[in-house]
Amino acid sequence: MTARRIRLVLIALCGLLILAWAVLTVVTRDPWPTNDGLTVLVTGLIAAVGLVIVDKQPRNAVGWLLVATAVVGLVDSVDRLYLVLDYRRHDGSLPLGKAAVAWRGGVALLPFLIAFPAVLLFPDGRIPSRRWKQALGVYVVLGIIFSLLQFSGEAVNVPDRASIDIRGNVPDTNPGTVAGAAWFAVPFFLAFWLASVGHQVRSFRRAEGERRAQLKWLAAGSALAIAGAVGIVTLGDGHSTAARLTADLSMLAIAAFPLAIGIGILRYRLYEIDRLISRTITYALVTGTLIGLFAALVVLLTDVLPFSSPVGVAASTLAAAALFNPLRRRVQKAIDRRFNRARYDAVATVEAFAQQLRNAVDLDTVEAGLRDAVGRAVEPAHLTVWLRAAP
Numbered sequence: 001m002t003a004r005r006i007r008l009v010l011i012a013l014c015g016l017l018i019l020a021w022a023v024l025t026v027v028t029r030d031p032w033p034t035n036d037g038l039t040v041l042v043t044g045l046i047a048a049v050g051l052v053i054v055d056k057q058p059r060n061a062v063g064w065l066l067v068a069t070a071v072v073g074l075v076d077s078v079d080r081l082y083l084v085l086d087y088r089r090h091d092g093s094l095p096l097g098k099a100a101v102a103w104r105g106g107v108a109l110l111p112f113l114i115a116f117p118a119v120l121l122f123p124d125g126r127i128p129s130r131r132w133k134q135a136l137g138v139y140v141v142l143g144i145i146f147s148l149l150q151f152s153g154e155a156v157n158v159p160d161r162a163s164i165d166i167r168g169n170v171p172d173t174n175p176g177t178v179a180g181a182a183w184f185a186v187p188f189f190l191a192f193w194l195a196s197v198g199h200q201v202r203s204f205r206r207a208e209g210e211r212r213a214q215l216k217w218l219a220a221g222s223a224l225a226i227a228g229a230v231g232i233v234t235l236g237d238g239h240s241t242a243a244r245l246t247a248d249l250s251m252l253a254i255a256a257f258p259l260a261i262g263i264g265i266l267r268y269r270l271y272e273i274d275r276l277i278s279r280t281i282t283y284a285l286v287t288g289t290l291i292g293l294f295a296a297l298v299v300l301l302t303d304v305l306p307f308s309s310p311v312g313v314a315a316s317t318l319a320a321a322a323l324f325n326p327l328r329r330r331v332q333k334a335i336d337r338r339f340n341r342a343r344y345d346a347v348a349t350v351e352a353f354a355q356q357l358r359n360a361v362d363l364d365t366v367e368a369g370l371r372d373a374v375g376r377a378v379e380p381a382h383l384t385v386w387l388r389a390a391p
Contacts, residue, residue, distance in 0.1 A: 003054070006052060007055060007232060010047075010051065010067055010071070010281075011051065013071060014044070014047045014070065014071065015076060017071070017074035017075060017077075017078055018040060018044060018074065018347050020078045020079065021034065021040050021190070022076050023075070023077060024081035024082060024085060024276040025037065025081060025095045027169075028081055028083075028084050028089065029084045030084055030166075031075075032244065033080040033081050033083075033084055033166070033168035034077045034080060034081065034198055035232075035243075035250055035251045037249050038251040038252060039073070039077050040074065040077050041253055041255075042072075042252070042254055042255045042258075043073035043074050044070070044079065045072065045255050045258055045259070046066050046067075046069055046070040047066070047067055047071070047074070048256040049063075049066055049258040049259065049261065049262035050063045050064070050065070050068075050069075050258070051063070051067060052128065052262065052266070053066065053261075053262065053265055054067060056197075056266060056323065057125070059119075059125065059286055060121075060124060060125035060265065061118075061125040062118045062121050062122055062125050062201050062261060062265060063121070063265075063267045065114055065117060065121070065256060066115070066118065066261070066327070067205035068081075068114050068333075069111050069115040069243055070129060072111050072114060073270050074105070075103070076104075076107055077105050077113070079100050079104055079107075079168070080104070080167065080168025080169075081166045081168060081348050082094075082096075082100050083097075083101065083104060083164045083170070084164060084166075084168050086100065086164075087163075087164040088164055088166075093357060094168070097167070098157075100156045101154075101158050101170050102151065102154040102158050103154075104168070104170045105149075105150075105151040105154035105158075105170055106151035106152075106154040106155070108150050109135065109146070109186070109189070110147055113143045113146070113147070113189065113211050116192075116193050116196065117136065117196070118261060119193070119196045119197060119200060119218070119222070120132065120136070120196035120199060120200075120262060120320045122214075122215075122264065122265070123211075123214045123218075123265045124265075128199060132199075135192060135195075138188070139188070139192050141191070142185040142188055143185075143189070143191070145182070145364075146182045146183075146185045146186075146189075148188070149182035150182050153182065167281060180193055186356030193310060197222075200215060200218065200219075203215060204216075204219070210267070211272065213270045213271055213273060214264040214265075214267075214270065215258040215264075216273045216274070217264040217270070217273050218260055218261065218277070219259075219264050220256070220260055220277060221256040221257045221259060221260020221261065222257060222260070223259075223340075224254075224256035224257070225253065225254045225256055225257035225274060226252060226269050227250075227253055228249075228250040228253030228254040228256075229250070229254060230250075231247070231249070231250030231253070232246075232247050235247070235250075236319075254331075255391065261307075278332070278335045278336050279332075281335050282331050282332045282335045283328075284330065285331050285335075286324065286327055286328050286331055289327065290320045290323065290324060290327070293319070293320055293323070294316050294317070294319075294320045295348030296390055297312070297315065297316035297319055297320075298312050298313055298316045299313055300312075301316065329338045367385050371385060
């Protein structure tokens with residue numbers, strides 16, 4: 001089967017799984033098992049990025065890993081909804097219920113086992129060295145053994161009546177000794193993942209230009225995805241509106257990982273990473289500061305000073321709004337100095353040239369200053385100054 005046919009099969013498979021998710025969501029009338037559909041949105045994005053990479057660079061293993069991760073994630077989303085439909089709506093009377101329970105219990109680390117080697121293989125899909133090839137071989141073998149033990153252990157220990165929670169999980173399933181024995185490989189998986197991150201950190205310190213920008217995208221996307229995963233695990237249990245909102249926002253943060261990989265490999269708007277990082281940090285700091293200031297002013301005006309609550313809230317809102325732009329400019333300048341040096345240096349160069357113009361009277365001096373300022377600010381490949389003759 002050619003690579004083109006494989007891509008078509010994968011596209012059709014992902015489409016069928018998304019269609020099955022949509023049907024089950026309508027039937028169960030409960031989108032929460034898939035984080036209000038955001039899990040499928042993110043998984044579909046992973047599939048789309050992987051398929052684009054496979055189309056542009058079929059020899060790049062990163063694209064195939066992303067597609068495989070997406071397929072497993074889509075199957076898991078459909079499985080969650082089927083469990084809710086079977087055990088929470090039909091009391092476990094539907095067919096294949098036990099198989100669905102075994103999948104939920106056995107899938108465990110499978111998406112992570114498939115996806116995380118992409119960090120090591122980024123951006124060209126090649127194994128860095130012979131030692132890494134050996135380590136990756138051991139990783140693949142242990143991953144297969146781990147998954148087989150997990151699925152087989154869960155399959156022989158499926159309870160007659162599973163207790164399915166609102167997320168489609170199986171909290172009461174007893175994995176037994178077979179599935180439990182599989183966890184001997186987890187320390188190796190963790191060591192492999194950390195070593196892969198360490199390899200990319202060392203590569204970043206040696207890299208320059210385009211390769212350095214690619215690794216910046218990988219680092220930024222990975223950081224947001226890790227933050228999202230932590231948010232889902234610790235706060236997104238879904239038993240309250242705040243927890244549900246946290247889980248939804250965390251799921252959106254995970255989408256940064258495939259997007260960053262796609263941009264890094266395809267080199268699309270590659271050099272905008274510094275600007276995105278500086279803007280993200282700036283608005284996060286400004287928002288946090290203004291929220292804290294707003295709360296402090298409300299407490300001061302309503303509890304300490306003799307103002308009514310509506311007046312205190314209105315005054316605090318006006319004060320926070322008035323401070324937004326001045327605070328944003330100051331914070332932006334400080335953050336650009338650290339994370340967006342290209343923009344900061346360009347602005348500084350233009351300001352210095354403007355200061356020089358105030359005292360310049362010689363045309364040749366102005367032209368030389370203009371060439372220098374433009375060259376350092378935007379670094380053009382060619383620069384020509386054309387002066388129109390006086391009438």
